[in-house]
Amino acid sequence: MPDFTLTAAPPLAGYDRSFGDIALKAPKDLAIVSIALPLGAEDAAKAAIKTAFGIALPEIGMSAVAKDKSTAIMRLAPDQAFVLFPSATPDAEPQIAAKLNGAAYTTDQTDGWCALEISGAGARRALERICPVDLHPDAFAVNAIARTVMEHMGAIVARTGEDTYLLLSASSSAKSFLHAVELSAKNVS
Numbered sequence: 001m002p003d004f005t006l007t008a009a010p011p012l013a014g015y016d017r018s019f020g021d022i023a024l025k026a027p028k029d030l031a032i033v034s035i036a037l038p039l040g041a042e043d044a045a046k047a048a049i050k051t052a053f054g055i056a057l058p059e060i061g062m063s064a065v066a067k068d069k070s071t072a073i074m075r076l077a078p079d080q081a082f083v084l085f086p087s088a089t090p091d092a093e094p095q096i097a098a099k100l101n102g103a104a105y106t107t108d109q110t111d112g113w114c115a116l117e118i119s120g121a122g123a124r125r126a127l128e129r130i131c132p133v134d135l136h137p138d139a140f141a142v143n144a145i146a147r148t149v150m151e152h153m154g155a156i157v158a159r160t161g162e163d164t165y166l167l168l169s170a171s172s173s174a175k176s177f178l179h180a181v182e183l184s185a186k187n188v189s
Contacts, residue, residue, distance in 0.1 A: 008090055008111070010026060010030070010110075010114065010115070010171075011114045011171045011174035011175070012026035012114050012115070012116060012174055012178055013026060013028075014026065015116070015178065017182070018120075019122075019126075019182070019185040019186050019189040020122060020185075020188075020189030021120045021121040021122040021189070022118065022119070022120045022121075022122040022123055022125075022126055022185045022188070022189060023117075023118070023119045023120050024116060024117070024118050024178075024181060024182060024185060025116070025117050026114070026115060026116055026117070027115050027117055027166070028086075029086045029087055029088040030084060030085075030086065030087075030110070030115050031084070031085055031086065031087035031092035031095075031108075031110045032082050032083070032084050032092070032108075032109040032110050032112075032113055032115075032168075033082070033083045033092050033093050033095075033096040033106055033107065033108055033109060033110070034080060034081070034082055034083075034106065034107045034109050035049070035073075035080070035081045035082070035083060035096070035100070035104045035105070035106055036079055036080055036104060036105040036106075036107075037078075037079040037080075037104055037105075038103075038104065038105065039079070041103070042079070044103050045057075045100070045103045045104040047103070048099075048100045048101060048103030048104065049073070049081075049100065049103075049104070052096075052099035052100055053066050053071050053073065053083070053099070054066050054067060055067075055071075055073060057073060057075060057081060058073060058074075058075045058081075058143070059075060060075050060076070060077060060078060061075065061144060061145055061146060062075055062143050062144060062145060063075065063143045063144075063145050063158055063160075064143065065143070070085060070086070071083060071084070071085045072084045072085070072160075074145050074156070074158060075145070076145070076147065076156075082109065083096050084166075087110075090110075092108050092110050093106050093107065093108035111171060112170065112171055113168045113169065113170065113171055114168070114169055114170070114171045114174035114177060114178075115166060115167070115168055116166075116167045116169075116177070116178060116181060117160075117164065117165070117166050117167070118164070118165050118167060118181060118185070119161070119163055119164040119165070120163055121163055122185070122188055122189060123163050123164065123165055124136075124163070124165075125188045126181070126184045126185040126187075126188050127157070127165060127181075127184070129184045129187065129188065130150045130151050130180055130181065130184045131148055131150050131155075131157060132148060132149070133146045133148045133157060135157075135159070135165075140159055141159065142159050142160070142161060142162065143158075143159065143160075144158070144159050145157065145158040145159075150167070150169070150177070150180060150181070151176075151177075151180035153169050153170065153173050153176065153177050153180070154169065154170060155167055155168060155169045155177070156168040156169075167181065
C-alpha cells in the first residue's frame with residue numbers, strides 16, 4: 001500500500017492578485033483562536049490576556065494589535081474574542097491556551113475561516129458594493145471590526161490600516177467569497 005501524507009492548507013493559500021489600485025491576497029500562515037471569557041471570572045481572563053499578549057482586551061467591535069505586531073485580538077462579543085497570529089503549524093490553540101494558563105476557554109478556528117486582505121486606494125470602493133457596513137473612515141476607524149454579510153455569506157470585516165481591510169468568511173464557501181470580492185474589485189477598477 002502506498003504511503004500518503006496529507007498537508008493542511010488554507011482554502012485560499014497562495015492567492016495574490018491586483019486589480020488596478022486594489023490588491024487582494026490571502027494572508028500566509030494565519031492562525032485564528034477564539035477566546036471565551038468564563039462567566040464570573042471575566043476580570044481574571046482579561047488580566048491573563050493583558051499579561052499574555054501585552055494588550056488589553058479591546059472594546060466590542062474593535063481590535064487591538066500587539067506592539068511587535070505579532071498578535072491581534074478582535075473583540076466580537078461581551079465574552080468572545082479572536083486571537084490572530086502567524087503560525088505555520090497546526091498547534092495554534094495549545095499555544096494560546098498555554099499563554100492564558102486556564103483563565104479562558106480556547107478553540108482553534110483556523111480551519112473554519114478563510115482570510116482575505118484587500119488593500120489599496122480602491123479597497124473601500126470595492127467593499128462598498130458588497131458590504132452593508134458603513135466603511136467611511138468617520139464611521140469605521142482603523143481597528144474597527146464588524147460582523148456582517150457579503151453577497152449572502154457571513155463575514156467579519158476588520159479595518160487594519162488606512163486603506164487595508166482583513167475579511168474573514170467561512171472556509172466552506174471560500175471560493176464563492178473570493179469570487180464576490182474579486183468581482184467587486186474588477187468592477188471598480
